[in-house]
Amino acid sequence: MTTTAEAIELIMHRGSTLFDGDDPAGTYRRLARLTHPDTAGPQGAAAFARLSDLWRNRGTIRSAAGVYSTATLAFEGDLANLYAVPDGHLKLVRDPACNDLMAREAAALRRIAERGDPRYLPYVPRLVDSFRHKDGTVTRRGNVLATTAGGLHSLAEVARRRPDGLDPRDAAWMWRRLLVALGLAHRAGVVHGAVLPEHVLIEPHDHGVVLVDWCYSASEPGERIPAIVPHRRDHYPAEVLARETPGPYTDLAMAARLMADLMRDLAPPALRRFADGCRLSSPRQRPDDAWKLLGELDDLLHRLYGPRKFRPFAL
Template identity: 75%
Template sequence: MNTDEAIALVEGASAEELFGGADAHQRYLRLARLVHPDAAGPRGTKAFARLAELWHSRGTIRSARGVYSTAVLDHRGDLANLYKVPEGHLKLVRDPSCNDLMAREAAALRRMAEHGDPRYLPYVPRLVDAFRHKTDKVYRGNVIGVSATNLHSLAEVQQRRPHGLDPRDAAWMWRRLLVALGLAHRAGVIHGAVLPEHVLIEPDDHGVVLVDWCYSASAPGERIAAIVPRHRDQYPAEVLDRGTPGPYTDLAMAAGLMSGLMGERAPKALRRFADGCRLASPRQRPDDAWGLLAELDELLHRLYGPRKFRPFTI
């Protein structure tokens, strides 16, 4: 590359196009040598200033609605990187082949925001932005926010309670998870991946947020498009067989999750209740989260008496 080519490239390219690869720093140094005024003369002054501006703005993604930074990687999910931004998190797929799953999440969150009961919307993330980000390829990104703070996943709870969670603590998590699912199902959305990493709790206030709607189905007859391979044994048969999912799918996975969380500490009555949600035939399982919540409340009252707040720490 000669000086003229370097100047033309810097003047016409974006930061992502110049520095999107693994050798970004070396590319910057090479271009800086070519367009520096000491080498290019006066015509390099403008290009060198623009190169510096592009270098300092790298990692910035612009959409029609906002500007987001990828400077702070907060979490690596199954499909996407989550970057901390003032609005919450920027969720950007690592592989463009997963763009359709990111689009599913955006569609599900929009549908719940439009058709869900406003009282229960804090149980799911809100969609702040959804866009396509173009570098050498096109990547879909979602910006999502939640109202709760101090969130921990049930995967973390499992790690810290290897001998099982007290069923009285699991009770409030299960109840609130059913509320989140009730919100989604009445809006016509199936989550499709009720797994430990996707259920976040706020220990102090007993909050629950159900996240990662990339695997969801929100159109009539839509199948669950993908699974998390390491959790394959936690999926009901209709997902693995590419059948039609329904509320019974999410309720079965939720029951399996909570049963696993309690382990041997679960009383027989609660184990039977969970097993009834996980029968092989979807038609034999519960398919109404609100109705199931009422049944769970009755069972919990028989086991533990009137509900009362139990402080919980991770």
């Protein structure tokens, strides 16, 4: 950022995310120098006034249901920044063009909460609030999400820490609980659409699993998966890339790919064949019932490893 024109563009379009970097005060000073009316003239006046207003009100977002702080940036997701708030995380979309995806997440989580089995609701985030936040001429959608588990790690992190592969006995409980999360959603009529390493969170000590980022979900008849995560394109089944109607078989195929990748060459042949059977090219030939698939997985694990027992896991 070296010109007044670039500074004006940034101020007028970034809104409340303008000061998210490591040096918010430095960002403010640089932008103020570039847009101050004494040096930038009339074209900088409106941007300078907006910059001053954003700086005064930085870190606070209000909805009809609550007041949230953006002081602590916890994560940068595919589409949104997540800020730590008392109820969990405020998820604020970076690009207003993705507002519809945030609305999808809210709709999916509401449907699961209304229709899902209460015993399994901790496997997905709880929607605390959903709202539109206006910064000048820019409107962004935000969701406030809570989970019941703490100390969560993504399966992307697990893969990085186990580059030679994850012991299949450890992958087993993750796979089982992921199937419970998917079974919960599918019974409510929701397809997740993005069962990717970054979106599956585990709590290692208590073997908790939470499936997050429902922005790519489909919950209406005939609805397509609206977008993909570009750097994970190879994880998506053919029907998603072809813009065809997804189904439970879509999520189950992605989950199997995820688990096979985690285990790498450590997976016994029978377990590898099981995963391959979930990923056949034709959706009609794949499993489409997460609960039934969970039973089949349990049978296979019993044959391979005997009766199920708790196996401590630490990263």
